[in-house]
Amino acid sequence: MRDLPAGFIAALQDAPEHGIEPVWFVTVEATDRDTGETVAFPFWTGSYDLPLDMPRVDGTIEARTHIGGCGLSVGSITYVADLTSKTVNVTMSQIADAAQSMLRGHIIKGAPVEIHVGLRSGGGMASMPVLMFAGIVDEAPLVTPAVGGEGSITLTIQSEIITQMRQINPAKSSDQHQKRRNSGDRFVEYASTVTSRQIKFNE
Numbered sequence: 001m002r003d004l005p006a007g008f009i010a011a012l013q014d015a016p017e018h019g020i021e022p023v024w025f026v027t028v029e030a031t032d033r034d035t036g037e038t039v040a041f042p043f044w045t046g047s048y049d050l051p052l053d054m055p056r057v058d059g060t061i062e063a064r065t066h067i068g069g070c071g072l073s074v075g076s077i078t079y080v081a082d083l084t085s086k087t088v089n090v091t092m093s094q095i096a097d098a099a100q101s102m103l104r105g106h107i108i109k110g111a112p113v114e115i116h117v118g119l120r121s122g123g124g125m126a127s128m129p130v131l132m133f134a135g136i137v138d139e140a141p142l143v144t145p146a147v148g149g150e151g152s153i154t155l156t157i158q159s160e161i162i163t164q165m166r167q168i169n170p171a172k173s174s175d176q177h178q179k180r181r182n183s184g185d186r187f188v189e190y191a192s193t194v195t196s197r198q199i200k201f202n203e
Helices: 008-013 097-105 158-165 175-181
Strands: 021-033 037-043 050-055 063-068 087-093 110-121 128-140 152-159
Touching: 008 110, 008 152, 021 050, 037 063, 050 110, 063 152, 087 110, 087 128, 087 175, 097 158, 110 152
Parallel strands: none
Antiparallel strands: 021 037, 021 110, 050 063, 087 152, 110 128, 128 152
């Protein structure tokens, strides 16, 4: 069961009287194409840059300056109790400078993504945002608009845990493969030369 911040719960309870505005935060940890270093791109649905402390997947707190004015939109998030792979679509404007930099200057295929939701009440954040989904970028098509239109970038986010559990293990039971994993492993050194054998038991 998830423990929500007290301010978050209070904002939900007071919503009928004071109203609330949900806001979304998406952080993509891309890889720089030139240096190979990890570069974080924190976005949010507001129109200006917002510095804010955010809870991470590992339970730590990290200060981030979220980039606004990118037309960020987060699709529905579905939770399941099995291994069904559910995706979350994150859309942003193609003409946003930060989105262009992330997509064209960095590698985002397989990049870790964190999606948070926060509540604005009374002109400010009710509490620290809540982590709603953690996954990896599966697809990131760039839609080129028609003349006079506005293009978009849609990131398809997959659950990293489900993706890993559904992958086929490429390991082979060969001597060469075993040595790649551990150079001293000689368990199947002669497996390729022994086609079959008969084990004799003492009677």
